[in-house]
Amino acid sequence: MLPRGDARTAAELAAEAESAGWDGFFVWEPVWGVDAWVALTAAAMVTGTIRLGTMLTPLPRRRPWELAGQTATLDNLSGGRVILSVGLGAIHDGWTAFETDPGRKVRAELLDEGLAVLAGLWGGQPFAHQGRHYTVSPTEFMLPAPPVQQARIPVWVVGGWPRPRSMRRAAQWDGWLPNFLPPASPATPDTLREGVDWLRRERAAQGQDMTGYEVIWEGQTSGDDPAAAAATVAPWAEAGATWWLEADWSLAGDAAAVTDACRRRLRAGPPRA
Secondary structure, eight states, rough: OOOOOHHHHHHHHHHHHHHTTTTEEEEOOOOOSHHHHHHHHHHHHTOSOOOEESEHHHHHHHHSSHHHHHHHHHHHHHOOOOEEEEEEOOOOHHHTTOOOOOOOHHHHHHHHHHHHHHHHTTSSOOOOOEESOOEEEEOSSSSOOOOOSSSSEEEEEEEEEOOOOHHHHTSSSSEEEEEOOOOOOSSSSHHHHHHHHHHHHHHTTTOSSTTTTTEEEEEEOSOOOOHHHHHHHHHHHHOOOOOOEEOOOOOHHHHHHHHHHHHHHHHHHOOOO
């Protein structure tokens, strides 16, 4: 996870990550700042196998048809390597400086409708949607190529454990980005296991199993001690996590210092449980 840096930095570090054996490279998506999709495009041009995605896209503030075009374009350019991570979005000064918060309930509605529109447009025309917030009519105007990945680009969704409505949304897509809420907080491998067990039952009720379904856990490991890094990751893997997202949001200093710190961690290689 690149905590900060421009598109050139993203390209350089994505290439480093791929060479060092990492499976994915992610950037954050601001309301105003370095464009995440331009940065990932730059990364796609200098890599060939590593997965590329956001962490994460606040879908309620995006026009889903624009995001559908961006993601499909990048999926074609990269040969089918895009992962889309979405959530309600955390309200902060960098958001409210430009837009008002419609409230959590409305953002949840926008998230659900936005996901439906994304999946529909990725699937091709004719597609129509009529909802509380979005209306989409079938069109044949200048149609873009569909994503390489079908039936859709993988979508990882934030789910607040143990909130059934939030978790049910995550269960319907392709991965769970855990957010632990009272009484499940603080986060431990045991609380993660509880959420995974709930997802397994919920997906079974929907007629799906956990095959191909991802559970993502975010944390930090030392690049200087592979054994300690493996020991950090192991309990989360045993609890059901399928991805470890190496993320150090505490990195500070000028851009060059942050880039150097990220490069050192990347070159040390990923932690392996």
